[in-house]
Amino acid sequence: MTNLKLTVLSGKGGTGKTTVSVNMALSLPNIQLLDADVEEPNSQYFLHPNFDKEENVFRKVPEINQSKCTACRQCVDFCEYNALAMMIDEVLVFPEICHSCGGCEKICPVNAITEVDRVLGVLKHATTEYDVDFWQGELNIGEESSVPVIEALKEKTDQQKDIIIDAQPGTTCPTIEAVVDSDYGILVTEPTPFGLSDLKLASELMDELEIPYGVIINRAEEDSDEIIEEFCQKKGIDILLKIPFKREFAHLYSDGIPFVEDYPEWKDKFKTVFEQIRGVIDGKNYSN
């Protein structure tokens, strides 16, 4: 039995990625949970983590040695992100928008550029009172690029455990970085036109990345789910689970209480979903 790495994602924010990630993690043994929603990491509010380790995530940004710089502009013209600008005869650096490609340092004809470390975010490790090993990434306020923090977070992956990654919403780089090497994606949605529209985008992304996936409908209501079910049926996507719309669930969420604590029968449902996914992956590996 191989260990599984699965990512919980969604096109739309606020559909219940964290609810699914946390409750599923608490329903399974020997799990590592990585919170890769680094702009707004929220799993921590449900896990009562005891943070015991902190590591800064650095990236390189240029520093100009003005005494060497001849104001030739080559670096300014080179930078695709406009992170360098010419101010009269001095080069200015805008580190927040720098992508750390290192190009300016390489092309400077007079070696006036050196790269210095800049703290972009932080990784935090915690033990929890549950059987969950927890890491989260956190982007610093005012910084623009989440991807390097997510990359660094993923280096914390423990090969001996099954892994659940809580991704950032959307279909752009930060979400892709979280999911790109996962075995499986769980797409969380809600039965509204917004939920459907954003589910379509997320499913298009997964098709492009060629990663198998299934759907969990959160805030499910009998007479409304059809909108999602119809789409999934047409595309042949498995609906793994429905989490019903309940005011108690919303209230538990607001207080940072995973609902499997108050409704332990849900642990079996999450376990079943997880085993179903393992079956899909093992089946796929077997047929290969």
Next chain:
Amino acid sequence: MEKITVISGKGGTGKTTVVSNLAYLAQDLVLADCDVDAPNLHLLLNPEVESTSNFKSNKLAVKDESKCTDCGVCHEVCRFNAVDPVNYEIDKYKCEGCGVCVAMCPEDALSLKLLDTGKIYNSTTRFGPMIHAKLKIGSDNSGKLVSEVREQAVAKAENTNKDLILIDGSPGIGCPVISSITGVDLVLFVTEPSKSGFSDLKRVAEVIKHFDIPALAVINKYDINEKISRQIEDYLKEEDIELVGKISYSSDVVDNLRNAQLIVEQDKDNKVSKEIQGIWNKINKRINKTR
């Protein structure tokens, strides 16, 4: 002209619901959907698209195989692991279009190609013009597309003599959010009383402070957890952010959304409609001082 961006930090707190209902109450304005990654405003406002344009800003390194000698320099210099170490193929998802490989290739075999980043729609709604966009799946540079939508909305407002632009922002605190608040006069936070919602509000409020933009706040679904709602109210007071209203939790809101309808239009005597009307009155009073 007054430009207001609606953001929340956390997703799903009700930004788009608030924007669309405020648009009905405001009338005669320009709307912009800057959540280009997962745009939803059009689902409620049903705009008529007048013109569509392609927006190109992403770049991708492409290789001329006839010049490539497999020397591997591109792989060595790429910081994004976008060049395969064996066959030197370029991974289009990992390539950030920085151009380092292009500059360093000794055979001049690489170049940067401009790619479609997304589509921009110039539309009309029953409340006024609307600019919206759809980022291409898997695209980088959403910030540039967001800026373009915002700028086109400003140009539209100038051309059509509108004095209000309402911008629907995206969740988070990163690049697209920062692009959506650049140059605006006012930010409206839509938050919800949950531990996550509160924490995310604080993070995004820090970003706004960093850019020194005045902010107002709405607590949506406030009665889901009145204890946290009170904590948020205390926080807003401390931070000098005016609370312009609280919206009750009601399934009527979701029912209207499912039918692509606006609650303030369908049922103006509904409790929620009255609450949103109160919010609009306060915002309107605030912007009329400067308008």
